[in-house]
Amino acid sequence: MDQNAMKKVTRKVTRQFPELKGARPTIKRQAAVGNGKEQFVLTYKGEAELPGGRTIKRIVRVVADSSGKVIRMSTSK
Numbered sequence: 001m002d003q004n005a006m007k008k009v010t011r012k013v014t015r016q017f018p019e020l021k022g023a024r025p026t027i028k029r030q031a032a033v034g035n036g037k038e039q040f041v042l043t044y045k046g047e048a049e050l051p052g053g054r055t056i057k058r059i060v061r062v063v064a065d066s067s068g069k070v071i072r073m074s075t076s077k
Contacts, residue, residue: 006068017046020044020046025043025044037067040063059076061074
């Protein structure tokens with residue numbers, strides 16, 4: 001996955017989860033699917049502030065193609 005595609009995915013993630021701003025993802029290549037495009041799994045880890053000063057660990061997992069198009073996004077509670 002090239003840098004521009006990774007930045008595109010990261011912008012989408014930080015727009016939805018601002019607490020992950022500055023987090024660097026781990027990237028794993030996934031087997032190609034029927035459309036022939038390569039897919040990648042990007043995993044972002046960070047912490048979110050809760051009311052009362054508590055924090056919660058947040059993990060966001062994104063499946064994206066080689067052009068940076070987000071196919072699926074899921075998060076931990």
